Amino acid sequence: MIKFGLIEEWDPRPGHLTSWVASLASVTAAGQAPVHPVPASHQQEEYLKVAWRNESAGFRFARLCLMAFDVTAPLDVKAMTTAVNEFVRRHDSFRSWFSMEDDGSVLRHLVPTEDIEMVPVDHGDLDAERLCTLVQEETAGPFNWDCFTFGAIEWDGGFTIYAAVDHLNTDGISQTSTCLELMTLYLNAAFGAGAELPSVGSYIDYCARERAISRQLTRRSPHVERWIELVRANEGRLPSFPLPLGTGDEGYTRSALLNATVFDEAAAQRFEDVCRELGSNVISGVMATAALVYAEFTGKNEYFGMTPKSTRSGAEEMNSVGWFTSLIPVPLTVDDTTTFRSLAPQAARSYAAGKELTDISFHRVLELAEPADGLDVVPGWSVPMISYIDVRKLPGVEIFEAGNGCLFGNRGSSEEVYMWVNRFPTTTSITFLYPNTDIARESVQRYVERFVEVISTVAEQGDYRASLPALTS
Numbered sequence: 001m002i003k004f005g006l007i008e009e010w011d012p013r014p015g016h017l018t019s020w021v022a023s024l025a026s027v028t029a030a031g032q033a034p035v036h037p038v039p040a041s042h043q044q045e046e047y048l049k050v051a052w053r054n055e056s057a058g059f060r061f062a063r064l065c066l067m068a069f070d071v072t073a074p075l076d077v078k079a080m081t082t083a084v085n086e087f088v089r090r091h092d093s094f095r096s097w098f099s100m101e102d103d104g105s106v107l108r109h110l111v112p113t114e115d116i117e118m119v120p121v122d123h124g125d126l127d128a129e130r131l132c133t134l135v136q137e138e139t140a141g142p143f144n145w146d147c148f149t150f151g152a153i154e155w156d157g158g159f160t161i162y163a164a165v166d167h168l169n170t171d172g173i174s175q176t177s178t179c180l181e182l183m184t185l186y187l188n189a190a191f192g193a194g195a196e197l198p199s200v201g202s203y204i205d206y207c208a209r210e211r212a213i214s215r216q217l218t219r220r221s222p223h224v225e226r227w228i229e230l231v232r233a234n235e236g237r238l239p240s241f242p243l244p245l246g247t248g249d250e251g252y253t254r255s256a257l258l259n260a261t262v263f264d265e266a267a268a269q270r271f272e273d274v275c276r277e278l279g280s281n282v283i284s285g286v287m288a289t290a291a292l293v294y295a296e297f298t299g300k301n302e303y304f305g306m307t308p309k310s311t312r313s314g315a316e317e318m319n320s321v322g323w324f325t326s327l328i329p330v331p332l333t334v335d336d337t338t339t340f341r342s343l344a345p346q347a348a349r350s351y352a353a354g355k356e357l358t359d360i361s362f363h364r365v366l367e368l369a370e371p372a373d374g375l376d377v378v379p380g381w382s383v384p385m386i387s388y389i390d391v392r393k394l395p396g397v398e399i400f401e402a403g404n405g406c407l408f409g410n411r412g413s414s415e416e417v418y419m420w421v422n423r424f425p426t427t428t429s430i431t432f433l434y435p436n437t438d439i440a441r442e443s444v445q446r447y448v449e450r451f452v453e454v455i456s457t458v459a460e461q462g463d464y465r466a467s468l469p470a471l472t473s
Helices: 024-031 042-053 077-090 128-138 172-191 203-215 222-233 265-277 282-298 314-318 340-355 362-368 397-402 438-461
Strands: 003-006 015-022 064-071 096-100 106-110 118-126 148-155 158-166 255-264 302-310 325-333 385-390 406-409 418-423 427-435
Touching: 003 255, 015 024, 015 077, 015 128, 042 096, 042 106, 042 203, 042 362, 064 172, 077 118, 077 148, 077 172, 118 128, 128 148, 128 158, 158 172, 172 397, 222 302, 222 325, 222 362, 255 265, 255 438, 265 282, 265 340, 265 427, 265 438, 282 302, 282 325, 282 340, 282 385, 282 438, 302 340, 325 340, 427 438
Parallel strands: 003 406, 302 385, 385 418
Antiparallel strands: 015 118, 015 148, 064 158, 064 406, 096 106, 148 158, 255 427, 302 325, 418 427
């Protein structure tokens, strides 16, 4: 099973580290790269603005994503240099950097492919603690073009390869495809394997497409109206975690992470079978479970769920590295007669309706909202997010798992709770990223225990009836 955690919890085998960083000539050329007319994606732009506002936090506020896996073969540094350069040049997300202008706008600068060169740096033998520290120190933040590094840690019998990339340029699908591509390119360079890689789409073209859709929207566009209606129905606010988190109004709350097992594959298949029988699917079943748990904890019958949705379009974008996600709403209504079997079909319909908003960024909706709409949403907003991924279906996941693949992030700042349910070949796991407070730790523990109890009951008995307090709207 793929491991998840914070980078400081990464426990790589000690060994001889060679990292790959952008050459000084490349960094110099990138600094002179001209402005490109295609803006950042909405998500990238807001991410950059939040990072800019929090540059004085005293720690890396932006998200650094680390992917690592083992290779049981000797390292050929020259071949890996070739592989890393081909990989970076192949994806145009790595060619962009962004500047914050005095008027608050964000401009893209595009680095010519021929100016990109990643060079090896020999760091000698390092222990696990120093490796964790160096990866974070060596990888620049999102306002630098070179906010990505790669490395290979040699140990007796093989090496661990890693890619450290700011979230600005990657997402979950990108991280697993990075593993497959790097391995393929390395085998080609080291052994002349001659394997062909599939063609990739352009992340810049994706950003242009997203912005073209956004320009056509007005306050009266049906999809904009839908978003605003949903937030209005939630008293003008975005949703929040159903239990207290103990976060203050001032300062920063660093992140904490919790991993737990949901059930084994036999139970996961039974849960899927129940969902399919009801005309639903697993993600809708997960959201229905979350709605029941929310109602039990809060006594409220209106659940405003949010889940990430891939915005990739077509096979080429599936092979691309970039941040191809948006959040979609999955609102559900629970009353004292609701069971999982009655709620799952509603969740399927709500999820289908939410998918119609995939290309309608809520960031753009806020730009179009009017004072009379009564939305109480501040810049840098965050919401509790529930993600479901059937990891078994991701390209290259078999190689990633066989190589002890792991995904880690830096300990940034968290004000809300993010939840990932991941289905692997033998088990389904759940991961929470949450504010590192005593209150939040207790709340998240209570939540995961209840969530696992509810979803396991559905898998075993085919249904679940919530134990509800007096519900309120």
